[in-house]
Amino acid sequence: MVFDTAKGSFTALVDVNLKVARGEVISIIGHSGCGKSTLLNIVAGLTRNTSGVLLLDGKEIDSPGPDRAVVFQNHSLLPWLSVYGNVKLAVDKVLSARMDRRQRHDWTVHNLELVGMGHALDKRPHEISGGMKQRVGIARALAMEPKVLLMDEPFGALDALTRATLQDTLMDIQAKLGNTVIIITHDVDEAVLLSDRIVMMTNGPSARIGEICEVALPRPRRRLELTENPEYLRARGAVMRFLYERQRHPKAA
Numbered sequence: 001m002v003f004d005t006a007k008g009s010f011t012a013l014v015d016v017n018l019k020v021a022r023g024e025v026i027s028i029i030g031h032s033g034c035g036k037s038t039l040l041n042i043v044a045g046l047t048r049n050t051s052g053v054l055l056l057d058g059k060e061i062d063s064p065g066p067d068r069a070v071v072f073q074n075h076s077l078l079p080w081l082s083v084y085g086n087v088k089l090a091v092d093k094v095l096s097a098r099m100d101r102r103q104r105h106d107w108t109v110h111n112l113e114l115v116g117m118g119h120a121l122d123k124r125p126h127e128i129s130g131g132m133k134q135r136v137g138i139a140r141a142l143a144m145e146p147k148v149l150l151m152d153e154p155f156g157a158l159d160a161l162t163r164a165t166l167q168d169t170l171m172d173i174q175a176k177l178g179n180t181v182i183i184i185t186h187d188v189d190e191a192v193l194l195s196d197r198i199v200m201m202t203n204g205p206s207a208r209i210g211e212i213c214e215v216a217l218p219r220p221r222r223r224l225e226l227t228e229n230p231e232y233l234r235a236r237g238a239v240m241r242f243l244y245e246r247q248r249h250p251k252a253a
């Protein structure tokens with residue numbers, strides 16, 4: 001991925017080669033500015049890659065589509081619509097051909113219940129907490145039945161306790177639905193807890209995939225049981241060493 005900038009061309013990513021299996025949870029971790037969001041935006045079709053190719057189920061993807069839903073760090077809910085309205089809008093847009101009005105209503109409510117927001121259907125975004133807004137964003141993404149759920153630091157703006165609850169919600173939903181998830185995070189524990197594999201990016205410019213760490217922990221994963229689990233500690237140590245030894249922050253280096 002090369003960007004044209006006022007100061008000339010800027011190579012953000014090189015040689016990114018990654019296969020994600022259906023139902024796999026992948027996290028992407030790396031220091032600030034290494035190109036995580038750029039990579040996710042390319043997969044989402046929001047940024048057009050300057051070379052290389054992306055395949056989803058064997059078909060090339062080069063523009064946004066309902067097969068890839070994105071959850072951003074700062075919720076992107078429409079403030080004038082209710083919780084219900086925000087999800088319904090997406091459901092109407094994507095599923096009208098397949099579902100009648102009643103089914104779309106039921107599907108909207110179902111997805112909000114799935115994330116624990118069934119009690120707040122009529123609330124507006126300003127009336128609910130940050131964690132609740134992220135829940136609605138996740139419901140909206142899930143309701144579109146994407147092949148891949150793309151999450152750009154979805155819990156980054158939340159306090160630690162709310163973040164933990166939402167991580168658990170995501171794991172429960174993923175266990176139920178088998179979603180394929182690509183999640184960007186800065187949080188090593190979050191990466192180990194959630195992922196089947198952790199993709200570690202080298203520092204930019206010209207960032208690439210430095211290492212990939214497999215997390216061989218059985219599911220369901222319970223955070224309290226993991227704190228002294230040898231595999232948890234191994235994976236955590238591997239990511240920490242990558243980030244703070246081999247890829248020290250550019251400023252520190």
Ligand SMILES: Nc1ncnc2c1ncn2[C@@H]1O[C@H](COP(=O)(O)OP(=O)(O)OP(=O)(O)O)[C@@H](O)[C@H]1O
Pocket residue numbers: 003004005010012030031032033034035036037038039204
């Ligand atoms: N549209 C653009 N034009 C020029 N350069 C860009 C553009 N978008 C991103 N970049 C550059 O590409 C690099 C990667 O940016 P990106 O936002 O993907 O990093 P990141 O790893 O997601 O960072 P953070 O963790 O801080 O969110 C940065 O140096 C950034 O300045």
